[in-house]
Each structure stands twice: as C-alpha cells, then as structure tokens.
Amino acid sequence: MALQKLPSLARELLGLELSPEQCTAFERYSEALITWNKTRANLTAINDPLGIEIRHFLDSLTVLKAVTLPVGAKVIDVGTGAGFPGLPLRMVCPGIHLSLLEATGKKIAFLEHVAGVVKAPNIEFINLRAEEAGQDPRYREKFDLVVARAVAQMPILAEYLLPLCKIGGRCVALKGESAAAEVASAEQAFRILGGRLTQLVPIELPGVAETHYLVIIQKTAATPLNYPRRPGLPSKKPLE
Numbered sequence: 001m002a003l004q005k006l007p008s009l010a011r012e013l014l015g016l017e018l019s020p021e022q023c024t025a026f027e028r029y030s031e032a033l034i035t036w037n038k039t040r041a042n043l044t045a046i047n048d049p050l051g052i053e054i055r056h057f058l059d060s061l062t063v064l065k066a067v068t069l070p071v072g073a074k075v076i077d078v079g080t081g082a083g084f085p086g087l088p089l090r091m092v093c094p095g096i097h098l099s100l101l102e103a104t105g106k107k108i109a110f111l112e113h114v115a116g117v118v119k120a121p122n123i124e125f126i127n128l129r130a131e132e133a134g135q136d137p138r139y140r141e142k143f144d145l146v147v148a149r150a151v152a153q154m155p156i157l158a159e160y161l162l163p164l165c166k167i168g169g170r171c172v173a174l175k176g177e178s179a180a181a182e183v184a185s186a187e188q189a190f191r192i193l194g195g196r197l198t199q200l201v202p203i204e205l206p207g208v209a210e211t212h213y214l215v216i217i218q219k220t221a222a223t224p225l226n227y228p229r230r231p232g233l234p235s236k237k238p239l240e
C-alpha cells in the first residue's frame with residue numbers, strides 16, 4: 001500500500017527527501033510487519049499503516065535530529081524488536097555499518113527476512129542479550145553510535161548501551177514524557193559506566209500527544225570491566 005504521510009513529514013520535520021526506491025522499501029517493510037504480526041510473531045502493538053509510518057518509521061528517523069551518520073559509522077540498535085530505530089536509519093543512510101541486537105530468536109528471523117525485503121544488505125544480526133554482547137570482545141566498545149527505543153528504564157538501559165560504545169562515541173535513547181525523570185535517576189549509572197549526559201532533545205510527532213525526547217549520552221571514559229553485570233542483574237538491581 002502506498003505511503004500516506006511519511007514522505008511529506010520526513011521532509012518537514014527532518015529535511016529528508018525520500019527517493020521513490022526508499023518509499024517503496026518503507027511500503028514493503030510496513031506490509032511485512034503487518035503480515036508477520038498476524039501470522040508469525042508478536043512484533044508490534046501498532047498495526048495500522050499510518051501508525052506504522054508515524055510511530056515507527058518517522059519516530060525512528062528523528063534520531064537524525066541529534067546525530068549525523070557518516071559513511072562507515074558503526075551503529076548498533078539494542079533490543080531492536082522489529083527493527084526500530086535501527087533499520088529505518090539504515091534505509092536512509094545506507095553507508096553505515098548496522099548491527100541489530102535482539103534477544104528473541106523469532107524477532108531475529110523477522111529482521112533477516114525484512115532486511116531482504118527492503119534490500120538492505122550487510123546488516124549484522126546479533127541474537128544475544130545486551131549484557132552478553134557488552135562483555136563480548138567482538139562488540140564491547142566497538143560502536144560509534146548506540147541507539148535504543150522502548151527497552152528499559154534509563155539506569156538499566158545505560159548498563160546495556162554504554163559498554164558497547166567507543167570512547168568518544170554517543171548513545172541515543174528514544175524516550176517518552178518520563179525522559180527528564182529517568183535521566184535524573186540515572187546520573188550515578190552514567191558516572192559509573194563512563195558516560196555523560198549531553199542533551200535532551202524534544203521531538204513533537206504529528207498526531208502524537210506526548211512529547212518524545214532523544215537522550216544523548218557521550219561516552220567519555222572506558223566502562224569498568226565488571227559492567228555489564230550478568231544477564232538479568234541490571235534490571236533486578238539497577239545501578240543507583
């Protein structure tokens with residue numbers, strides 16, 4: 001089905017001109033999401049095409065309000081689910097090296113399928129928990145940009161994201177109205193893990209009542225080797 005609002009909203013909100021090929025790819029992504037959601041995996045509560053365009057695709061692309069993604073940048077999306085925000089970013093910035101990290105195997109199967117559908121080759125799919133990836137030398141402190149949406153509260157999320165980020169790199173967490181309170185509760189976690197909050201960027205999405213925020217954290221120092229702790233511990237005993 002043809003896109004309804006994504007091309008005009010991406011232009012107005014982000015100054016982003018989607019090509020006809022990119023529009024087709026987003027249409028196919030939406031169709032695959034709806035089909036798999038019905039038949040194979042519980043991927044998203046947002047099922048209508050316009051909701052998918054605004055709350056998944058456009059919301060994912062708002063990361064570009066805070067960062068530029070140069071060719072060759074190494075980007076990882078932690079707890080990506082059905083690919084958000086990482087895959088839409090890769091679709092408009094094809095020069096990045098994208099890794100999609102997701103603990104659930106069924107979702108990885110969808111991601112592998114949909115990457116083919118949208119013709120986005122050379123994506124790395126990592127079927128691990130963030131706590132495992134953060135202690136794995138293949139991934140630890142290897143990424144220029146670490147992104148995540150709707151995965152965990154900020155003190156827990158900091159322990160998932162910061163170990164994966166290079167010193168000098170950035171983490172961007174997509175958050176809702178609770179962003180400022182979450183960030184305040186994560187100050188100690190940032191300090192322990194080698195991060196520093198640099199900015200909270202408010203985002204208004206058309207037709208969405210609540211303000212969203214991009215939480216930008218700079219990685220300023222190496223993460224101590226004992227973080228992330230073993231799987232499950234960050235959420236059971238968040239750093240405080």
Ligand code: SAM
Pocket residue numbers: 078079080081082083084085101102103104107128129130131148149150151160
């Ligand atoms: N980021 C996607 C989005 O915004 O649509 C998915 C959000 S979904 C609510 C949270 C996802 O994070 C789930 O797919 C879950 O399996 C994954 N997840 C939660 N904790 C995780 C962890 N510790 N490591 C890896 N994935 C995790």
